[in-house]
Amino acid sequence: MREQLEQLKSGALQAIAASSSVEALQDIRINLLGRKGELTALMKGLGTLDAAERPVVGQLVNSVRDEIESALVSALESAQQNVIAARLQTERIDTSLPGRRAQKGTKHPVSLVIEEICSIFAGLGFSVAEGPEIEHDWYNFEALNFPPEHPARDMQDTFFVENSLLLRTHTSPVQIRTMLKQKPPVRIIAPGTVYRCDSDATHSPMFHQIEGLMVDSKVTFGDLKGILTVFTNQLFGQKTGVRLRPSYFPFTEPSAEVDIACVICGGKGCRVCKNSGWLEILGAGMVDPEVYRHVQYDAENISGFAFGMGIERIAMLKYGISDMRLLFENDVRFLRQF
Amino acid sequence: MIVTYNWLKEFVDFEANPDELAALLTMLGLEVESMEKLGDGLDDVVVALVEEKRQHPNADKLSLCRVNNGTEVLDVVCGAQNFKQGDTVVLAQTGAILPGDFKIKRSKIRGEESCGMLCSDKELGLAEESAGIIVLTPGIAPLGTPVFTALGLKDTIFEIGLTPNRSDCLSLIGIARDIAAKLDIKINYPSISLVEGPEKTDAVIGVTIKDPELCPRYAARYISGCTISPSPQWLVKRLAAIGIRSINNVVDVTNLIMMELGQPLHAFDCLRLSGKRIVVRAAEEGETFTTLDNQQRTLTAADLVICDAERPVALAGVMGGLNSEIEASTTSILLESAFFKPAAIRKTAKRHGLHTESSHRFERGIDIDGVVRALDRAASLIVELAGGVLAEEAIDQYPGKIERTPITFRPEKANELIGIDLDRNVILDILSRLECQITQNNDGSAGVLPPSYRIDIEREIDLIEEIARLNGYDKIPATMPVARVVSDRPTRHQEIEKQLRNLLVNCGMTEVINFSFTAPDAAGKLLLSDSDPRRFAIKLANPLVDEQSVMKTTLLPGLLETTARNINFRSMDLKLFEIRRVYLPREGEDMPREPLCIVGAVTGSRDGDGWSRPNEPVDFFDVKGIVESLLDFLDVGGISWVTDNLDPYYHPGKSCRILAGRDCIGSVGELHPSVQKNFALEKPVFCFELDFEKLVKLSRTKKTIGAPSRFPDSSRDIAMLVPEELAAVKITDCIKAVKSKEVEQVQIFDVYRGKGVPDGFKSIAVRIRYRSIERTLAEEEIVALHKEIVTNLVDKLQVTLR
Incomplete structure (x- = not known):
C-alpha cells in the first residue's frame, strides 16, 4: 500500500508538472481525487488494513493527498496566469476607432x-x-x-x-x-x-x-x-x-x-x-x-x-x-x- | 450731423485734440460714429520753392527741378507744365504716403535722380480732377510747412449720430453749446452786422399767415440789387467738408446758416413772386405743385404751402418750388425764416417721400425764438457776398407766441434719483451753463426756464437727466440696489419649456429657429383643406417680401424647408426640432392666440455613417420613441395612438394622432409622399407635432414612488400568430387586463413575418415578467396566472399559439 501511494504520488506530481493547461490539470484532479479517482479508491482500501496500521497509512494518504492538492493548486494558478497572459498577448482592439455614442443634439x-x-x-x-x-x-x-x-x-x-x-x-x-x-x-x-x-x-x-x-x-x-x-x-x-x-x-x-x-x-x-x-x-x-x-x-x-x-x-x-x-x-x- | 473740428473751434475755444473731443462728445450723448482726419499722415507733404527748373535730358515732357524744402535743396523730376522757376509748390517728400496708399520713394526717372514728387490737388485727395500741380501763393507759409497746415485744411470731420430728442444739435452752434457747457467755457456766437437800406421791407412785400396753427411764426427779409455768382472758396470748402454741394452764393449762405444755427431758410426770386406777397396756407386738396427737384406733386389739405398772390411757391419746410427758384439772373431776393409745426412737416415729408435737411430739422423742432436771428445772420452774409441792399426791418409775423413757464426743480431729487451727492450750487451751476434761467422758489425748489432751443426739456426729470449728463455718467458710482425680497420661481410653463428643450437635445435633436412669418401658400403645401383653420393666417400690412407676409399658423412648413435646405448642403441625417409660437386669430377678439408648439422632423439614417452598426434608415418608431420619452418625462397619462382623422400631410398608413384621454395633443408619422414632394424632399421624413399648452396642462406634477421588490422574478414567453391588422397594443392591453399585481412587466420582444408565417399574419412574441413585492411566487401560482393570460389571448383575440 505504501509503495502504491508513493508510486501514485510521484506519478501524479510528474503528470502535474507535465501539464500546462487548466483542462488537463482539472482532469488530473478528477482522476486522482474525484469520487472515482485513484487516491479515493486507495483510501477506500484503508478499511482492509490492520487497526494498528490504519492510522499510519491514513496519515500517509492524507499527506500524499495534500501534496498532490497543493501541487495542483499552484499548477492551476500558473496555468490560469498563462491563460490570462496568452489572452493579453493576443487580444487587441483599435482604440482609435470612434466610440458608439448617443447622438448629441444642440440648442440654438x-x-x-x-x-x-x-x-x-x-x-x-x-x-x-x-x-x-x-x-x-x-x-x-x-x-x-x-x-x-x-x-x-x-x-x-x-x-x-x-x-x-x-x-x-x-x-x-x-x-x-x-x-x-x-x-x-x-x-x-x-x-x-x-x-x-x-x-x-x-x-x-x-x-x-x-x-x-x-x-x-x-x-x-x-x-x-x-x-x-x-x-x-x-x-x-x-x-x-x-x-x-x-x-x-x-x-x-x-x-x-x-x-x-x-x-x-x-x-x-x-x-x-x-x-x-x-x-x-x-x-x-x-x-x-x-x-x-x-x-x-x-x-x-x-x-x-x-x-x-x-x-x-x-x-x-x-x-x-x-x-x-x-x-x-x-x-x-x-x-x-x- | 456732420461737424468739423475747426468750425467748432470758431465757436468754442476748447483745448481738446480731435480724439479727446470725440470722446467728450460721445460721453455727452452726442455719439461720434466716425471721424476722418484730413491731412493726417501727410506731414511729409510740404510747402517748397522751385529754385531751378530745366529740361530733362532724356525726356521731352519731363523737367528737372531743384526744390528747396526749407532745410535742403532736392532734385525732383516733374511731368507737369503749369509752373515755372521761382514758384511755390507742394512737395511730397520721400516717405510720404499719399491717398490711395501711394508711397513716395527715391527713384531714378529716365536716368535722373528724383527725391520726391510735386503734387496736384487730385494726388492729395483735394479734388476729383486737376490740370496740373498746385502752385501756391508765394510766401503763404515758411518752406517746409506741412501743406495741409499752410492751407488751413488740417481738420477733422466728425459724424455724430444724434438721438431724436436733440434737435438743438442739428447745428454747429448746438454742438458747440454742449461743449461749452461741459467745459464751462464761453461760447462765441456768430456776429451779425446789418446794414439796412432806406426802403422798408413791409413796403415791398407782404406776409399773411392763414394757418397760425401750422405756422406760428414767419419772418422775411428783402434784398434788392444783388448778384448771383459762384461762392467764394472758403464757403465752397466749408460746405464740402460737411457734404453739401455748392450751388451759388445765395443758396450756399442759406445752407451754411442752416448748418450753423439749425434754422432752415429759403430764398425766393422776388421778381418771380406774383404780387410780391407771401401767403402761408393749407394746400387745396388735389392742388399740384412742382418742387425744386423737378417733381410734380399732388398736394392734400394736410400739406402746408407757401404761396405768392396766386399759387404755391414752396412746400412749407420741405422744399422750394421750381417757379421761384434763385437763378443766375436773379437780382432781388425774399429770404424766409419760419417755424412750422413739427408733426405737420413730418406728415408731409412722409406722404411725399421727400426727406430734406430742412424737413428733418422742422419735424424734430427748431428754436422758435431763433428765427429772426438766423434770418438776420443770413441776410448780412448774403449782402456781404452778393451785394445789394437789405430793406429795413424784417417782417416778423408771430401769431403763435407762447409764454413759457419755469419748471419746478428740486436739486435733492436729482441727487436721489441719480445716486450722487452734489452740492445744490453745483447742480444749479450746471443748469445755468446750459443757459437755463434760474429763480428761487419759496419752498426751496428752483424755477428753471430752459433756453428756447432746448425743446426737449419740459419736466423736472429732463433737468435731472441734464445734471447726470453734464456731470458725467462716469462719475456716478455703481451701487447694488437695496431691494425688498420677492419670492418667485419660474412658472410651470417656463420650466417645462426649458426641460423639453433639454430633453429633445438629449434625444439627439438640433434646435432651429425659423422666422415667425411665412409665405401665404405655406398651408397649401401641406394639402390643408380650404376650410382648415390653419389657412386663416394673420397678414402683415407692410411685409418686406411675399415669403414673409403672413404669421405662421403651423411650424411644420418652416421646419420642412429647413430640412430640405440642409439636405441641399449634403447634411443628410437630420433630427431637427423647433419650439416656437404660432399665431391663431380668435373669433370676436382682436388679439390672436399665440400658443407655443413643438415640432420635430427626422430623416436619413439612424446612426449616421458609423463603422460598428448597420446603417439603417430612420423610421416611424424612432420619432414615436422621442415623443414617448417626452410624454413619459412629463408623466402625461391616458395616452393612446389612433389612426383616424389624420391631418392630410401625413402618410395615412404610417401615422397617428396622440390622444390623452379623448383630447388630441399632437400627432406623429411619416410625411405624405405628395407633401414630401412639395418640399422637394427625396427621402421619407418623419415628423411630430405637439401642443405645448396641452402638455403643460396634462403633465402630472406629483409622482408616487414605490420601493423595488426584493424577491426573485420569473419570466414566461408567449409566441403567437395574429392577423396582420391586429394592433400590438391590443395584445399588451389584453395581458394587462388580468390586473394582477404580480405581472411586473409586459414586453413585445419580437415581431416577425416571413418563413413559417402565413400571408396576412404576423408572429408576435411577448415576454411577461412575474414578480411579487411581498414574497417569492410559487411555481404553481405563476403557471396559473400565465395560463389565465394565454386563455384570455386565445379567447378574446383569437390568437394562435406557436
Whole structure:
C-alpha cells in the first residue's frame, strides 16, 4: 500500500508538472481525487488494513493527498496566469476607432444665450415675464411715451397688422403689461421675439431681445450701473470694462447706451469695435415718469430702471459669429457646433 | 450731423485734440460714429520753392527741378507744365504716403535722380480732377510747412449720430453749446452786422399767415440789387467738408446758416413772386405743385404751402418750388425764416417721400425764438457776398407766441434719483451753463426756464437727466440696489419649456429657429383643406417680401424647408426640432392666440455613417420613441395612438394622432409622399407635432414612488400568430387586463413575418415578467396566472399559439 501511494504520488506530481493547461490539470484532479479517482479508491482500501496500521497509512494518504492538492493548486494558478497572459498577448482592439455614442443634439445659440442671461438675473432676484408678439400700438408705443407721429417712432421700423395691432418692435411692452398687473416691487426680465421692418447684413426682420425692469421705492441710476456691471461681468468675464453714456429712449430718462470693453481686442481697437475699444450691447435708463403715469404708478414715491439688449448681438460677441444671418439659416453644420 | 473740428473751434475755444473731443462728445450723448482726419499722415507733404527748373535730358515732357524744402535743396523730376522757376509748390517728400496708399520713394526717372514728387490737388485727395500741380501763393507759409497746415485744411470731420430728442444739435452752434457747457467755457456766437437800406421791407412785400396753427411764426427779409455768382472758396470748402454741394452764393449762405444755427431758410426770386406777397396756407386738396427737384406733386389739405398772390411757391419746410427758384439772373431776393409745426412737416415729408435737411430739422423742432436771428445772420452774409441792399426791418409775423413757464426743480431729487451727492450750487451751476434761467422758489425748489432751443426739456426729470449728463455718467458710482425680497420661481410653463428643450437635445435633436412669418401658400403645401383653420393666417400690412407676409399658423412648413435646405448642403441625417409660437386669430377678439408648439422632423439614417452598426434608415418608431420619452418625462397619462382623422400631410398608413384621454395633443408619422414632394424632399421624413399648452396642462406634477421588490422574478414567453391588422397594443392591453399585481412587466420582444408565417399574419412574441413585492411566487401560482393570460389571448383575440 505504501509503495502504491508513493508510486501514485510521484506519478501524479510528474503528470502535474507535465501539464500546462487548466483542462488537463482539472482532469488530473478528477482522476486522482474525484469520487472515482485513484487516491479515493486507495483510501477506500484503508478499511482492509490492520487497526494498528490504519492510522499510519491514513496519515500517509492524507499527506500524499495534500501534496498532490497543493501541487495542483499552484499548477492551476500558473496555468490560469498563462491563460490570462496568452489572452493579453493576443487580444487587441483599435482604440482609435470612434466610440458608439448617443447622438448629441444642440440648442440654438439664441436659446443658449437667453437661458444664460435669465439664469444670471434669476440669481439677482429677477423673475421671467412674457407678453404677446402681436401687440397693441398702445403697449408697444404710446404707454412707453412714443406719442403718435413722434420722430422717435422712426427709430423702430414697424410691421403693422390691422386694427392698430403690430408686431412688437421691442420687448418693452412687457414692462407695461407687468406693471399693469402688479404693484411695486417689480423685478423682471422678459426675453422674447421682436420684429423690425428691416433686412440687410446687420439687420434681421425678426430677432430677440431681453428686457429688464426693476421698480422699487429707492432705486437709483447708480443701482442700474451696479446691476449692469455685475451682469456684464458674469456674462463676459469678471474684468470686463463697462461704460454708460448718455442716450435717448422715450420710455427712460436719464437714458444710457451701455458699452463693454471690446471682447475681441480687449479695448485696444479692432474691426469689430470700429477701433473705439467699446462695444455697444444694451440700452438702459431710469423709467420715465410718463410711463408710470400710464400704468398708474405714483412716480413721486417709486423709482426704477429698465434695460434691453439684443440677444443676437450678444450671441455673436460670445461665440465670435461675424454674420447675423447665420443665426437664422439653421444650417446644422453651424448649429451642431454649439 | 456732420461737424468739423475747426468750425467748432470758431465757436468754442476748447483745448481738446480731435480724439479727446470725440470722446467728450460721445460721453455727452452726442455719439461720434466716425471721424476722418484730413491731412493726417501727410506731414511729409510740404510747402517748397522751385529754385531751378530745366529740361530733362532724356525726356521731352519731363523737367528737372531743384526744390528747396526749407532745410535742403532736392532734385525732383516733374511731368507737369503749369509752373515755372521761382514758384511755390507742394512737395511730397520721400516717405510720404499719399491717398490711395501711394508711397513716395527715391527713384531714378529716365536716368535722373528724383527725391520726391510735386503734387496736384487730385494726388492729395483735394479734388476729383486737376490740370496740373498746385502752385501756391508765394510766401503763404515758411518752406517746409506741412501743406495741409499752410492751407488751413488740417481738420477733422466728425459724424455724430444724434438721438431724436436733440434737435438743438442739428447745428454747429448746438454742438458747440454742449461743449461749452461741459467745459464751462464761453461760447462765441456768430456776429451779425446789418446794414439796412432806406426802403422798408413791409413796403415791398407782404406776409399773411392763414394757418397760425401750422405756422406760428414767419419772418422775411428783402434784398434788392444783388448778384448771383459762384461762392467764394472758403464757403465752397466749408460746405464740402460737411457734404453739401455748392450751388451759388445765395443758396450756399442759406445752407451754411442752416448748418450753423439749425434754422432752415429759403430764398425766393422776388421778381418771380406774383404780387410780391407771401401767403402761408393749407394746400387745396388735389392742388399740384412742382418742387425744386423737378417733381410734380399732388398736394392734400394736410400739406402746408407757401404761396405768392396766386399759387404755391414752396412746400412749407420741405422744399422750394421750381417757379421761384434763385437763378443766375436773379437780382432781388425774399429770404424766409419760419417755424412750422413739427408733426405737420413730418406728415408731409412722409406722404411725399421727400426727406430734406430742412424737413428733418422742422419735424424734430427748431428754436422758435431763433428765427429772426438766423434770418438776420443770413441776410448780412448774403449782402456781404452778393451785394445789394437789405430793406429795413424784417417782417416778423408771430401769431403763435407762447409764454413759457419755469419748471419746478428740486436739486435733492436729482441727487436721489441719480445716486450722487452734489452740492445744490453745483447742480444749479450746471443748469445755468446750459443757459437755463434760474429763480428761487419759496419752498426751496428752483424755477428753471430752459433756453428756447432746448425743446426737449419740459419736466423736472429732463433737468435731472441734464445734471447726470453734464456731470458725467462716469462719475456716478455703481451701487447694488437695496431691494425688498420677492419670492418667485419660474412658472410651470417656463420650466417645462426649458426641460423639453433639454430633453429633445438629449434625444439627439438640433434646435432651429425659423422666422415667425411665412409665405401665404405655406398651408397649401401641406394639402390643408380650404376650410382648415390653419389657412386663416394673420397678414402683415407692410411685409418686406411675399415669403414673409403672413404669421405662421403651423411650424411644420418652416421646419420642412429647413430640412430640405440642409439636405441641399449634403447634411443628410437630420433630427431637427423647433419650439416656437404660432399665431391663431380668435373669433370676436382682436388679439390672436399665440400658443407655443413643438415640432420635430427626422430623416436619413439612424446612426449616421458609423463603422460598428448597420446603417439603417430612420423610421416611424424612432420619432414615436422621442415623443414617448417626452410624454413619459412629463408623466402625461391616458395616452393612446389612433389612426383616424389624420391631418392630410401625413402618410395615412404610417401615422397617428396622440390622444390623452379623448383630447388630441399632437400627432406623429411619416410625411405624405405628395407633401414630401412639395418640399422637394427625396427621402421619407418623419415628423411630430405637439401642443405645448396641452402638455403643460396634462403633465402630472406629483409622482408616487414605490420601493423595488426584493424577491426573485420569473419570466414566461408567449409566441403567437395574429392577423396582420391586429394592433400590438391590443395584445399588451389584453395581458394587462388580468390586473394582477404580480405581472411586473409586459414586453413585445419580437415581431416577425416571413418563413413559417402565413400571408396576412404576423408572429408576435411577448415576454411577461412575474414578480411579487411581498414574497417569492410559487411555481404553481405563476403557471396559473400565465395560463389565465394565454386563455384570455386565445379567447378574446383569437390568437394562435406557436
